[in-house]
Amino acid sequence: MPKVRRSRKPPPEGWELIEPTLEELDQKMREELYDYCLKEKIADQNLIAKWRKQGYENLCCLRCIQARDTNFGTNCVCRVPKSKLEEGKIVECVHCGCRGCSG
Incomplete structure (x- = not known):
């Protein structure tokens, strides 16, 4: 899974404190999206499996x-x-x- 995108500028002060939380929320959001797509049969199960790959x-x-x-x-x-x-x-x-x- 791709990391949180950063620009070429250095991150603001305190970034290292919130970065793990942002990555955790991103992972949870992706998992919930996959589960929703499977439950509602919006996308093919094989396609959803591919979405999980980098x-x-x-x-x-x-x-x-x-x-x-x-x-x-x-x-x-x-x-x-x-x-x-x-x-x-x-x-x-x-x-x-x-x-x-x-x-």
Whole structure:
């Protein structure tokens, strides 16, 4: 799971006192979201299992990570981080319409 995002500026005084609490609350929130999605059958159980893995927290659908469904035998274009794409290029998944779920 990704850590709490920080900017390049040094954290404010006392940050080290609240950081563990913020990380704990983030973990609880994610667990409650997973449980809610399973209970309400909002998302596929396999998709929810992927959400728990690092790098797949924002995965939109399982087809985007299946290499057999792509032209070049790799992941879907929506899984490419935006920092690795050309500036100004708009990307959209041909399967689900996602515009970038890699983060």
